[in-house]
Structures are given as structure tokens and as C-alpha cells.
Amino acid sequence: MKALIVLNGYSENSNNVYKAKRLTEEFALVGVSCEIHSALELLPSVTGDSLSGPFRGFDFAIDLDKDMYLAKALSLTMPLFNSYQALTLSDDKMSTLLALKGTGVQAPLTIPAPLCYIEDPKEEAIESFLNQVERELGYPLVFKECHGSMGKQVALISNREELEAVYRKTIKVPHLYEKFLAKHQGHDYRVMVVGDAVVAAMERVNKQDFRSNIAMGGRGYDVTTTLPLSFRQTALKATHALGLDYAGIDIAIGDDELPYFLEANGNAFFTEIEKVTGVNITKKLVDHIIEKLRH
Numbered sequence: 049m050k051a052l053i054v055l056n057g058y059s060e061n062s063n064n065v066y067k068a069k070r071l072t073e074e075f076a077l078v079g080v081s082c083e084i085h086s087a088l089e090l091l092p093s094v095t096g097d098s099l100s101g102p103f104r105g106f107d108f109a110i111d112l113d114k115d116m117y118l119a120k121a122l123s124l125t126m127p128l129f130n131s132y133q134a135l136t137l138s139d140d141k142m143s144t145l146l147a148l149k150g151t152g153v154q155a156p157l158t159i160p161a162p163l164c165y166i167e168d169p170k171e172e173a174i175e176s177f178l179n180q181v182e183r184e185l186g187y188p189l190v191f192k193e194c195h196g197s198m199g200k201q202v203a204l205i206s207n208r209e210e211l212e213a214v215y216r217k218t219i220k221v222p223h224l225y226e227k228f229l230a231k232h233q234g235h236d237y238r239v240m241v242v243g244d245a246v247v248a249a250m251e252r253v254n255k256q257d258f259r260s261n262i263a264m265g266g267r268g269y270d271v272t273t274t275l276p277l278s279f280r281q282t283a284l285k286a287t288h289a290l291g292l293d294y295a296g297i298d299i300a301i302g303d304d305e306l307p308y309f310l311e312a313n314g315n316a317f318f319t320e321i322e323k324v325t326g327v328n329i330t331k332k333l334v335d336h337i338i339e340k341l342r343h
Contacts, residue, residue, distance in 0.1 A: 057088030092121035138314035232300035
């Protein structure tokens with residue numbers, strides 16, 4: 049078999065390069081050859097009734113990018129991991145939360161920003177929305193763009209002045225506001241799920257920032273064998289609800305000591321968590337993909 053591994057056309061993120069390299073190594077051990085291409089090398093051509101592109105000749109693809117148009121095109125020609133539908137849900141933080149309704153997964157109270165596409169919205173409309181955010185979430189509260197990674201599109205808002213400034217700057221960008229969890233201050237868990245199993249877990253601690261992301265200076269600690277059952281169940285429920293074959297699920301401790309889902313990463317990095325836990329996550333993913341393709 050032959051696999052296509054897709055990277056972003058503009059980013060040279062070392063974590064994605066590492067992940068592609070590890071996948072290539074592990075697939076080679078089971079007789080599968082891999083080709084790594086950037087999205088710029090795989091541009092689809094669409095007429096409405098037909099689809100073509102330089103991505104023929106592969107048995108399946110692994111998408112390490114967040115280009116949903118390319119992901120859709122690939123999914124129409126070969127099996128894609130994760131699937132287009134799962135990537136679409138997990139890439140949009142608000143869509144993720146809406147997909148979890150009825151699963152029993154608890155998440156912080158969240159309010160999405162309403163769609164705005166005009167140049168001069170009425171001030172009373174803006175005030176009405178901000179009043180609701182302020183009233184329901186209190187301060188501090190968390191701002192997140194719906195599309196983002198590594199904590200770069202996240203901010204902690206402490207007062208009305210900061211809330212107004214952030215909202216006016218991002219009014220046309222899909223984003224949300226989330227209730228701040230005090231115990232989540234620079235602390236959470238990254239739980240890796242492959243198929244039906246939690247394969248690794250890392251506690252992340254950042255004493256310098258409210259964001260625990262490794263990219264923001266956080267440090268990881270192996271909790272694969274000590275992670276509480278409730279956290280494992282939360283990660284598995286979220287992964288299955290989103291239809292993900294593999295995922296990095298971020299979970300925080302709520303003020304009630306219960307696990308609170310934060311977000312799902314359908315393109316989760318392996319670099320730090322493989323190093324910290326010693327678990328060969330890549331091999332487990334390769335085995336899962338091969339098994340799924342056989343059935």
C-alpha cells in the first residue's frame with residue numbers, strides 16, 4: 049500500500065515534520081510506503097461535476113493540515129484519517145461543543161460571538177451582546193478564536209475594557225467566550241486516544257501563563273497510568289462523538305474537581321507526549337489505520 053501524508057503549504061512547523069517522519073518510519077515497518085506533500089502540491093481542480101488533482105495513486109491519506117477544502121477533495125478519492133467530517137468538527141471549537149450535546153461530557157459555560165458581516169454594526173447591538181457575556185461568565189473570562197492551535201488565538205480577559213477591545217478587533221472572526229476555571233490556571237491534561245483506547249496522557253503545567261500549552265512554555269508529565277477513570281471516559285466520549293480515529297483531547301479540572309472538556313485536536317502533535325510518556329503513539333495509530341483499512 050501507498051500512503052499520502054499532507055502538510056500545510058506555508059508552515060514549516062517542526063512538530064508536524066516530526067509527526068510525518070514518525071509515521072513514515074512506522075508505516076515502513078508494516079510494508080506501507082509514504083509520500084509527504086504540502087497542500088500547495090495537491091491543489092484540487094473542480095468544475096462542479098468533476099474533481100481532479102495530483103493526488104491519485106494512493107491507497108489512503110493522513111491529513112496533518114487544516115485545509116478543509118483539500119480534506120474534502122481527498123476524502124472523495126480515498127480513505128482519509130482523520131475523516132473530513134471529524135476534522136471539520138474538531139477544527140471549529142464551537143462546532144465541537146455543539147456536537148457533544150447529549151454525550152454526558154461536561155464543558156465550561158461558553159457563548160459564541162454572533163455573526164457580523166457589516167462595517168458599522170449598531171452600538172446598542174454590541175452593548176447588548178457584551179452585557180450578556182459579562183453577566184453570564186463574569187471576570188476573568190476566556191476568549192478563543194474558533195479556529196486556532198497551540199494556544200495562540202486564546203486570551204484571558206479581566207474587565208469590560210479588555211472585553212470591548214477584543215470583541216471590536218475580532219468582530220468578524222468566528223470566536224467564543226468561555227467561563228474561566230480557576231483550577232485550569234496554567235494546568236490541564238492532554239489525553240491521546242487512538243480508536244477505542246486511551247493510549248497516553250500528559251499533565252501540562254505552566255507557571256508563567258494561564259495557558260498550559262507546551263508551545264506557550266508549559267511542561268509535560270506522564271500520567272498515562274494514573275489518569276483518573278472519569279478523565280479517560282471524558283476523552284473517549286468526546287473522541288467518539290466527533291468521529292475521530294485519533295485525537296488529543298484537552299481536559300481541565302473544574303471547581304467541583306470534575307473533568308471539563310476543553311477542546312479536541314484532530315491533528316494533535318506527538319513530539320512532546322511521545323517523549324514524556326515513552327509511548328509509541330505513532331505505532332498505535334499505524335496499527336489502527338491498517339486494521340480499519342482491512343475491514
